Amino acid sequence: MAVLGSFALMLALALSAYTFIAGILALVEGEGSERIGETARRAGIATFGAVLLASVVLVVCAFQNNFSIAYIFHHSNRDLPGPYKFAVLWSGQEGSLLFWSLLLAAYGFVLRLRYKTDPRLFAYASVVLAGVQIFFLLLLNFAANPFGILEGPLRPDGSGLNPLLQYPEMVIHPPMLYLGYVGFTVPFAFALGALIMKYPGEKWIHITRRWTMVTWAFLTCGVFLGAHWAYSVLGWGGYWGWDPVENASLMPWLTGTAFLHSVMMQEKRGMLKMWNMWLVFATFWLAILGTFLTRSGIISSVHAFAQSSIGDWFAWFLCITLAVFLFFFFKNKSHLKSEHKLESLVSRESSFLFNNLLFVLLCFTVLWGTWFPKISELVQGNKVTVGAPFYNRVAIPVALLLLILTALGPLLAWRKTSLESLKRNFMWPTIGAIAVAIFLMITPQRWGSPFGLKPWQDISYFYSLMAIALSVLVTLTVASEFYRGGRVISRHTGQGMFASMVQLTHRNTRRYGGYIVHFGVVVVIIGFAGAAFNVDKEQAMANGDKMDIGPYTLICRSYTQDDSPNKASEWAILDVYRGDKKIDTMTPVREFYKASQQASTKPDIRSGLNEDLYLVFEGQNEKGEPIIKAHLNALVMWIWMGVWIMLIGTVLALIPNAPAPVRVPAPARLETAPAVTGD
């Protein structure tokens, strides 16, 4: 099997190389080289088959417990449940590179099948994709081969999968994240292709819009699934630790989001062409940089794969892609001049400019914070830590500014908005936001989070109040957009308000889907704002012991153990009371995985709209009693709800618009007829 896998990888490399070289030849020679171009396209399609074969072989080896293959030995064991054996494909360095390559080949497969949309542009994009594919296949064949044979005698069992990865979400989180990372290669390929061929007009933007949105949705899903996994498995009570690897996924998301906004300027007004080119490139480049960070060992992170020489490969690849992009950018930048002028500072165009500035600045802050330990080491000889307190101080104010723009942007018209109309549209949402802020401050704290907020007590409360008030502002501006648009349709068609809003959305899915995404974002922000109210408590709990946290009382009913072929578990059984009423029984657990000889804690979480009760089995004291850490995490559920809303909005924005109602001009003879409707 290992030979078959290695052969498939070598074949895939040969096919990619052919796609790249023959593709370039066909493009350079132009007329008369269609047949070479067609063979290049078909070789690109066949690359997918070869990489798929290699991936299937690796998964089959995992299911067959083929521990002669080093990768399977290190990342699987006989008693590993089936779904996790499937996840072995992306659990380690070599497998995840193969998975990356598979996804890239799959995107290339779809792209090459749809080449008829614009054969020449697609041919350029196909060559760029093949170039990236060659890099990953070179890595797989010569630096990180997943089919390497284990030296020495055949082992009876494998070392097992990392316990932290043995969680259902880990079966879907990496694929989502990788679909996002890899997917941004496609818009980059189209952008670079359009730049090289000096593509006329903005059609390439239309072609890549769906690719970009789908990719963005996958990356959003991947990032938040990672956060949910961290929250549900790691047991430290939080969902985002500003770890370099988490940051690596956030950076392309930020630039990708900026691109999704600024691309509208290019489509509608023919502006920001150079900027968009840079944003697409930066998003692709940051996705590769993230992979470099994870795999080079250059920056320490709990998520990082083992340190290896492939970091050098990535460093070279980053340099080469930058050089290629810079070369074509400076060669053809005259093609990227804006077609229109900006008419007013108070316009949607300038709101997009500032929105982009803030997104890019946030991305720069995250990049800066990620690299600062290394910079500090180079300059002053010692490392420093750049953790959550740094990002809270620097990124939160910028994010709040961004929220203000999110509220303001939809109310601004293209070209120019009169201050009077802005005042008219902005007044009621602002009054609503201020009213909510005052309400949150004057309500009693016993109502739970986020009531009774006293922003003068702590800067984190101040940020929370600002975040919630601005979220309300955004929500009200979005609602007012739906309401005003719905009212116009309702008056013209006589439909009810809700039906009119549905019709309005269907007529411009991109715009109103986008507003729903904005609404999802503010729901997520409200969830983040809850972090200011988190409390925790730790206590050893013998049978019958009590712990009070917030409105809850925990009583330890018992503690017990369990054993299975894969792992041994220790459980605490805790009854949860609210007042005198028992509302739940929770069972935080600590597990010991036999194959890998590693322990991990898995929290038990009781989620509610106001707060999550989050219990962790921390360990045992000298008497053998469980030590329980209880967290009361405010508004966390809003984060997960917000992500769902964002995804629904994205799907909505991907649906084609309903055709506009056709207005048939009245026949001349009716023009003079008396009105009979009494309208």
Add this chain to the structure above:
Amino acid sequence: MTNSKLKTKHRRAAQIILLCAAIFALVGAGDPATRFNEIGHQMMCICGCNQILLECNHVGCPASDGMRNELQAAVTRGDSDSLVEQSFVQKYGPTVLAAPTAKGFDRVAYIIPFAALFFGFGLMVLVIRAWKNRPAPALADGLHPVHGAELDQFRDQARKETDL
């Protein structure tokens, strides 16, 4: 409203905002439990788990329990925040602090993002100004560019017709 009255109003608003900011910056909770929580969230566990000291749940962690006890003792003794930080840095090295300090080269960590923000805003204003001054694209023969009051009139008409 006259210009000078407007200016006075703006100045007062700015003063109120500054005063609020100063209050937020200066107000701090002082009880030992809150201080323990605050300082503990400004420090890292040094076992290599990359977690904030009070959030470290690393099973069998060799460092966090001892560090928490030290922190508790220091807070109970009434040591100032800076003294606690200094003693931890001396014992565990600068990586024990969860964020760069506002001293020496570490300050650069905070200066650069805000400098980039101001630079970006400045650049944006320049770009917008340059774009505003750009000549309007030529129109096809027979068409006359509409601007000024005439353009506003068309906009008002469009607004009325669409009721938006």
